[in-house]
Amino acid sequence: xxxxxxxxxxxxxxxxxxxxxxxxxxxxxxxxxxxxxxxxxxxxxxxxxxxxxxxxxxxxxxxxxxxxxxxxxxxxxxxxxxxxxxxxxx
Numbered sequence: 115x116x117x118x119x120x121x122x123x124x125x126x127x128x129x130x131x132x133x134x135x136x137x138x139x140x141x142x143x144x145x146x147x148x149x150x151x152x153x154x155x156x157x158x159x160x161x162x163x164x165x166x167x168x169x170x171x172x173x174x175x176x177x178x179x180x181x182x183x184x185x186x187x188x189x190x191x192x193x194x195x196x197x198x199x200x201x202x203x204x
Contacts, residue, residue: 138163138184142176153200154193170204
């Protein structure tokens with residue numbers, strides 16, 4: 115029985131991937147008057163990044179138009195200037 119429990123525990127531990135930080139860059143809009151922005155946001159790795167980010171943006175009156183790409187922390191520096199005020203804001 116101990117062997118079965120240890121095997122089961124090991125299988126569970128191996129099946130959970132080890133994720134680092136995950137980020138996306140995205141485009142969003144606000145209407146009346148029309149405003150657009152490009153931003154970078156941290157999202158849950160392996161989760162539904164689009165739904166999560168859309169909800170965070172909507173809470174602030176923005177509509178997610180598209181997720182441009184996803185990346186890890188190595189892609190942050192090159193996007194920081196382009197995202198400006200929307201760098202890791204949402």
